[in-house]
Amino acid sequence: MELGNRTTVQEFILLGLEDGQQRRFYLLIFFTILYIITLIENTTIISLVYVDDQLAQLPMYILLGNFSWLEMCYVTTTIPRMIFDLASPQGTISFHACFLQFYIFFSFGSTECFFLSVMALDRYLAICHPLHYPTIMSQKNCSKLVAGCWIAGFLGYAVPVTLISRLSFCGSNIIDNFVCDQGILSLACPPFKNASFISQISMNIFTILGNLIFVTISYGTIIHTLMKSSNQCSRKKAFSTISFHLMVVTLFYGSVAGMYVAPSGEGQSHITKIITVFYTAITPFLNPMIYCLRNDQVKEALGRVLRRMEQRLRKKMTI
16 A cells, blocks of 8 residues: 555545536536436335235346345445535545445446346246246245345455555556546556456456356347247237346446447546446436336336325325
8 A cells, every 4th residue: 555665545536527616516416316316216116026916926026126226236336425526625535445435336236247147047037948937936046046146246356356455556546537446456556466457357357248148148049039939929028028128238238348448548537437427327327217117017016006005095094
């Protein structure tokens, strides 16, 4: 944690999104509203899944409920801190808080990769092996898959983040972003930062690329199976379902891929910030709407819950 071989890094400075006071105010309002709506959307899905008896029995919606909880945790890792920095004159963050955010942020992102793979597996089994689906995707097995996603997501980045946190920092302590991300590595001293960089990239390749290949093969097999199906009605319904799943997968992996193909160097940090905003704030905001926009089961469940609430309210009024 040494800085210039003389001092020790006690904190980092997050430059944030904008310098102008008026723009910062508009962004503060925008991201506050976005964050609140995202929490409401995902809370609604979680409530529907665990309150409605029909949805609570279906593996796809058990996974969707956990995915919504993940999205809430994911945005809470970054957006409240961003809002705080927009409201404060200087976005300083302590060394330990920065690395804690770094670890949790990447762990939630890794967990999302695994969840997208499990959700792809669920659709693959439901469409390609419908007779074996109830046995393979039982509630017990579904719970094991959910637990596996969380464990794998948080264990995977423990070693890389620990290695990075032990590096010496001999350059600037300024991070040109609103979140503690891989930009921390550029502030570290060689030669040990190269080993940490390799460890971080290796973990990213294993997690992101491995899950992306699995998801691609799963949905590719699903599409191939549907194309051979003679039942036009069921094929249309299945295509409608997986098309929304594919939209979520494309949004997530597309924005993550943008981090690696975006140009680097001076004057390009605004592109990195835009991409970071997209996968930390915009994607979690869009995902609940994409999953439930044309989902008849979710709409029916919402109708049942609202009717139940209305009946209870009427009973209380009559007493």
